[in-house]
Every structure is written in structure tokens, then in C-alpha cells.
Amino acid sequence: MGIRVHLDRVMLERGVSLTELAGRVGITLANLSILKSNKAKAIRFSTLDALCKELECAPGDILKYDSRGTDAE
């Protein structure tokens, strides 16, 4: 899949830890870890909305399209 999640970069810029963000967003640490490690198959709008709200960013800051990743899937 060509969609890449750059949650780790945004988290580093905001100085937020995974555990702290999971608590603030209201999703489990396991699910947030799946998202951060690019293993997620889908993301709910509600999760994306909560992440953007907590990290004060746009969806485009978290999700990027990488055409090189399309062939690898």
C-alpha cells in the first residue's frame, strides 16, 4: 500500500509519547502501535479526527502517499 503513516515524526515534533497520546486520543496502545508501525489496514475518521485534534495538525501531516510502496504490497 502506498499510504504511509508518519505518526512517529509528528509525535516527535510535538514531544508526545505513544502512551500519552493513546490516553489522550482514547484508543488502545496496541492499536496506536499498529498505526505507528504502518501495519494498519484502515483508519476511522473518528480516530483521525481525534489524532489531528490532539496533535494540532492536518491529516496530510500524518498520512503521506508514497508511490514506491504500492508495488511492494
Place this chain on the structure above:
Amino acid sequence: MKAIGPRSIASKLQLFVKILFLVEIVRVLLMALAPIDHYGLQYVSFDVGSGPVQVSFAMLRGAEARWWIWAMELTARFCHAVVLYLLMRILEPAGAGEPFHPKMPNRLRLMGYAVVASALLRTVFCAVLLKRWTYTASGVGYSWAVDYDAIFLGLVLVVLAEVFCRGYALRTESELTV
């Protein structure tokens, strides 16, 4: 009582099938090692066009027929053992409460193929035996029959395998939706 999960019908069935499988393995080994005369087989039963018949060994011509029956019975029992083994492995994840196991579709598909192969092999064995080695009483010949029920069951299992394949894909997608 629950159908799947620990202490369910599936877990008890798995234990039962495991015992059946072990018994069947012993029977296959005994039959493979023991010559047919010592096995105590006096007749063989078939499903022919007009219904089930029992052909006694007195009605068979030559020793080759007995070896043919031996091969037929051994093949049938081997297929039966394969089906029991796959059934045991299918019931394993169901007994653990996880029916959408990644290996479930393959096991179901293989079981379907084994059931179909077993039915077809038996038909071929029967056809050859009846044509080549059986004396027919009063000139009445037996016509061989295909076990359509087994073939139907096998094909249903192959379709079910595909259903489980889709089920597993859906479950994975659901689990990886954040």
C-alpha cells in the same frame, strides 16, 4: 453448551475425532502390513447401480482380485484417515474459540478434495473389479455407481473453504482497523 470455544461441543468433538483418527491409523497400518488372508476379509460390499451388493470372495476370479480389493480397501481407509486428520485439525481452532484460523481454508479445501478423490477412486476400483474379476450369477452383470453424495459433500467443503478464506480476510481487516 457452547458450539465453539473451550469446553464446547467443538472441543469434545475434536477429542472424539482424535481417537477415531488414531484407531484408523492403526487399521491402515495393520492392513498395509498384513496379507489379506490374515485380515479376515471374506467379502466386499459395493454400491452399484441397482443398490448395495456384497460380493463374496467365492465369486471372484483369481488371486489378483483379492489384491485389488486389498488395494481398494487400503486406499479407502487411507483417504478416511486423511479426512479424519483434517477434521481434527479443523476442530482444533474451533475448540479454542478461533474458527477463522489462517490455515482453516486450506484444511477445508484439502478435506473436500480428499472426500471427492476417495469417492472417485472407489468408483474406479469398483468398476475395474466388477468388470474384470467378478463372476456374474445367471448372466446378470453389475453396473458400477458413482457416490454422488460424497462428491456433493466434497464440493460443499471446497465452497466452505472459500467462505472461511473471506471470513479470515474480514477478521484481519477488522483487527487492523484503528
